Amino acid sequence: MRLTELYRKLLEIHGSVGKWWPGTPEEIAITAILTQNTNWKNVERVMENIKNAVKGNNLLKELDSLPEEKVAELIRPAGFFNIKTKRLKALLKFLKEYNYNLSRLRDLPTHILRERLLKIKGIGKETADAILLYALEKPIFVVDSYTRRLLKRIFNIELNDYDEVQRLFMTHYPEDVRLYQEFHGLIVEHAKKFCSKTPKCGVCPLKKECCHVSQMNGFS
Structure with a gap:
């Protein structure tokens, strides 16, 4: 799976979360x-x-x-x-x-x-x-520990620098407020439900496309 497909895949799994962060x-x-x-x-x-x-x-x-x-x-x-x-x-x-x-x-x-x-x-x-x-509804991608975790496990991309991770996503996705809001929410939802600190790989819908699962199964 390519990084450009991640948003669509997460949307299929979790459905729309909209703006995600509640409140005025x-x-x-x-x-x-x-x-x-x-x-x-x-x-x-x-x-x-x-x-x-x-x-x-x-x-x-x-x-x-x-x-x-x-x-x-x-x-x-x-x-x-x-x-x-x-x-x-x-x-x-x-x-x-x-x-x-x-x-x-x-x-x-x-x-x-x-x-x-x-x-x-x-x-x-x-x-x-x-x-x-x-x-403020500005088109900038929010990076958190969940973002880094999914990058590392799914794509075997390990970047510790915040700006590097942000640039990676903003290079692969258009600058769009609604997209970035929902994408960040979907990443958090997936990390909490399936890709937690102790991952639930057996039930994760992305297990067939995940580098972490492949490595565990000896396919790397």
């Missing part, structure tokens, strides 16, 4: 920070806490108005809450420059936005690109 653009900007090193159920609990505490029309502005101690209390279920509070506050400080209006950011070129997001303390490439793709 403002909520996505927040959850991109919260989801670091935790599971989604914890993120949902935190968002419920935030929505109960923040009653204004501008979620980002109202959250920024809260003292760090209060924010830390609200996001405690997400783990590493002191670190994440500082990262969240740093992001909100950046967004304040645009009056917390994400539509103003969408008018900026993707590469400029990415550079600015990466200058925010605590925001790495994966988090920045998740905000760009899902909150």
Whole structure:
């Protein structure tokens, strides 16, 4: 199987997952920070806490108005809450420059936005690109550990550099927001269901086309 076929194959297996990352653009900007090193159920609990505490029309502005101690209390279920509070506050400080209006950011070129997001303390490439793709609807491919895992196992392609992996996908697929949103979601779904840390190769629909399975069976 070629890399250019992966999206279609995953779509056939899992069906459409659409945008995949839930929430409004403002909520996505927040959850991109919260989801670091935790599971989604914890993120949902935190968002419920935030929505109960923040009653204004501008979620980002109202959250920024809260003292760090209060924010830390609200996001405690997400783990590493002191670190994440500082990262969240740093992001909100950046967004304040645009009056917390994400539509103003969408008018900026993707590469400029990415550079600015990466200058925010605590925001790495994966988090920045998740905000760009899902909150700001910019055509940039999000790379995570699941992406690297599928590349390694299915195609025997081992790349550790984030930008290299991103370039690989963006070279083989057109720059399309909806495509990248769904593709990333499909990769995560497949990795969780079949290609977990301990892979379930026996029941994986891609086992006949997977380099990892071939190597285990002595066909490499």
